[in-house]
Amino acid sequence: MSESQPAVPGTVRPGGRTAKVRAAVLEATEDALAATGFHALNMDQVAAAAGVGKTTVYRRWGTPVGLVTDLLRDMADRSLPSADTGTLEGDLRANAALVLKTLTDPRMAAVFRAVIAAAACDEDCADALRGFYRARLTEWAPVVARATERGELDADTDAVEVLRAVSAPLYYRFMISREPLGPDVADRAVNAALAAARAGVFAAGRAGN
């Protein structure tokens, strides 16, 4: 997929070439982050692994952090449908299991550490990281909305805040305190989120007291 190679009529649809280059470059970026982290991310190596010309990669993504920023935008666009087990507890356990699976998978753990580290160095990348988590949290919000409809929680419960409460203890150990993660941690995160939600702690617009 060298940039100097002319498109063969009939094999590449309008817009298809750009999309294919992007897909190849972002896959190579994710591979590189998984293998060596953000610290060692190298534009030339990404271009070579993607089979794309260096000048294309430099012109379009600019810097290593530019690659990570675009990867995050792409990750935000990938849909991860939320669970619908019939109970809030079941749905939150499914959510915690998904977060745990991601953060304990060797490849995905390395990718997530790398993108979070990259976002610490650059505001555009931080915006993309924010957008990624906003997409994920919003996608799962119906889980809490259904629980309020079933009367499991007060109608004014802030759905996203419940979901943040499930994720936060897992990410805290993963990225901050660097402590082990296992099913016990996921279970406890759900139990704590449920106890707080049922106590009305996550009422919308009621931050304090």
Next chain:
Amino acid sequence: MSESQPAVPGTVRPGGRTAKVRAAVLEATEDALAATGFHALNMDQVAAAAGVGKTTVYRRWGTPVGLVTDLLRDMADRSLPSADTGTLEGDLRANAALVLKTLTDPRMAAVFRAVIAAAACDEDCADALRGFYRARLTEWAPVVARATERGELDADTDAVEVLRAVSAPLYYRFMISREPLGPDVADRAVNAALAAARAGVFAAGRAGN
């Protein structure tokens, strides 16, 4: 404090010189992380800012991540006494306020983002970050121990788990979802931790259900 300058007898105690070089280098490291982040941390600039010879800095710390690792060890040694307000709620609010103050102070926010990002790139640095949070969490554990003595919580409550629950929502927004932090977030983190602790979620050795 050039390394080629001989110590003046009587002005430097045995061991004092090494300690002074370390203090100057770690202060310069923290200044650099606050100003430009881990991504741009430069050994030569740290040496110049510390007034220490480059070769000393390279020989003793090796790499930028070596500087951050030693800074984290130094940070872990600085004591931050825990509160004793007479109630668990008061003590946890003091703890959350301290975390919030750190993560919303422009200098300290930049330093913490940088050290967490550095730890994502290097296992020794991750060990030092783990040690830093272990020291902080352990320092505040008596807050929960006193609450169990007063009968505010079950005797088998895992003290450190209660404190992790206070910190995690703040760090999640600070480093992961990159969302705003304010007193409302700190209040909600304490309320959620209290509700979960009172519901017995943080019983030691009882991770699941």
